[in-house]
Amino acid sequence: MNLQKGYFGLINEFYSQHLDKEVILAYDGNVTHQVMKAFTQLVEEKLESERENETTIRRLYHVMVECLQNINRHAEVFYSDGKEHYPGRGALLLSKSPNHYRVITANLIRQSQVAGLKEFLDNINHLSEEELNERYKQQLMEGTLSPKGGAGLGFIDIRRKTENTMDYHFVSREDNSSFFLFNVLITRK
Amino acid sequence: MVALRIEPADDTPLVILDKANQKFEISGKSLPEDVIEFYRTVLDWMNEYVREPLEKTVFEFKMIYFNTASSKLILDILMILEEIQEKGKAVLVHWKSLESDEDMKEAGEEYAEMVDIPFEYDTFSL
Numbered sequence: 001m002n003l004q005k006g007y008f009g010l011i012n013e014f015y016s017q018h019l020d021k022e023v024i025l026a027y028d029g030n031v032t033h034q035v036m037k038a039f040t041q042l043v044e045e046k047l048e049s050e051r052e053n054e055t056t057i058r059r060l061y062h063v064m065v066e067c068l069q070n071i072n073r074h075a076e077v078f079y080s081d082g083k084e085h086y087p088g089r090g091a092l093l094l095s096k097s098p099n100h101y102r103v104i105t106a107n108l109i110r111q112s113q114v115a116g117l118k119e120f121l122d123n124i125n126h127l128s129e130e131e132l133n134e135r136y137k138q139q140l141m142e143g144t145l146s147p148k149g150g151a152g153l154g155f156i157d158i159r160r161k162t163e164n165t166m167d168y169h170f171v172s173r174e175d176n177s178s179f180f181l182f183n184v185l186i187t188r189k
Numbered sequence: 190m191v192a193l194r195i196e197p198a199d200d201t202p203l204v205i206l207d208k209a210n211q212k213f214e215i216s217g218k219s220l221p222e223d224v225i226e227f228y229r230t231v232l233d234w235m236n237e238y239v240r241e242p243l244e245k246t247v248f249e250f251k252m253i254y255f256n257t258a259s260s261k262l263i264l265d266i267l268m269i270l271e272e273i274q275e276k277g278k279a280v281l282v283h284w285k286s287l288e289s290d291e292d293m294k295e296a297g298e299e300y301a302e303m304v305d306i307p308f309e310y311d312t313f314s315l
Contacts, residue, residue: 055292056220058254137302146259150258
């Protein structure tokens with residue numbers, strides 16, 4: 001992948017392998033709390049007006065909240081190519097097909113975090129429904145909130161609510177950072 | 190004990206903690222920008238209430254949405270209610286969800302498995 005294209009170029013190139021019928025939302029920029037609220041409300045209202053299934057709307061809303069809060073909390077600041085990549089910057093693409101909605105996100109993390117995140121996501125992907133529920137409860141009981149407000153529950157719950165495995169890719173850059181591309185489908189009920 | 194009332198916003202729930210009127214309620218949406226800060230007030234009030242709780246505390250949850258960070262704090266509230274029960278006072282959780290929201294009902298059932306206090310389930314409409 002050509003890294004000169006930036007966050008959205010990367011998502012776009014990735015998305016070109018997974019074309020859906022309609023793109024609902026595409027964004028590249030700082031993912032603040034206000035941005036998260038605006039996008040989730042926008043999507044909720046649009047889907048309600050289209051009389052989408054209520055469970056599907058709730059689940060998509062939840063996936064968007066968790067994904068955007070992840071970026072808001074975890075996207076790191078890097079200086080490269082003479083440019084500053086702001087913390088909290090990320091890209092989002094939401095698309096729709098007859099059978100699903102797709103959420104793709106991209107943000108920068110440190111290369112040193114890649115192995116741990118990959119192991120975590122792989123592990124969750126392979127759990128059965130029952131194991132996922134147990135893992136969620138265990139994390140809820142034993143986990144602690146990070147100072148940024150992360151509970152370590154987001155990906156586990158995304159996996160539970162979407163009933164689909166999470167697809168992800170890491171693209172290393174030269175400055176010890178890595179793009180984290182996350183791709184998940186929400187099945188339409 | 191002074192009642193606590195927090196008016197709802199688009200990302201925070203309505204909170205009513207009122208010992209004199211025997212009303213304990215959290216309802217609406219919970220996805221605060223600073224989840225720890227928002228719930229600190231609530232948990233502080235509850236920790237004070239534990240010292241001299243009513244003979245029976247009926248706590249009502251009427252959630253439309255909460256994010257995973259909030260789910261941790263909701264468990265903290267339930268664990269304080271469990272503490273009250275351990276002191277020999279009665280506790281009941283009224284877990285209400287929108288009729289169409291099966292996921293929210295299941296979230297309540299999961300909590301009920303995590304704490305040793307009685308739950309009653311009901312629906313509400315907007």
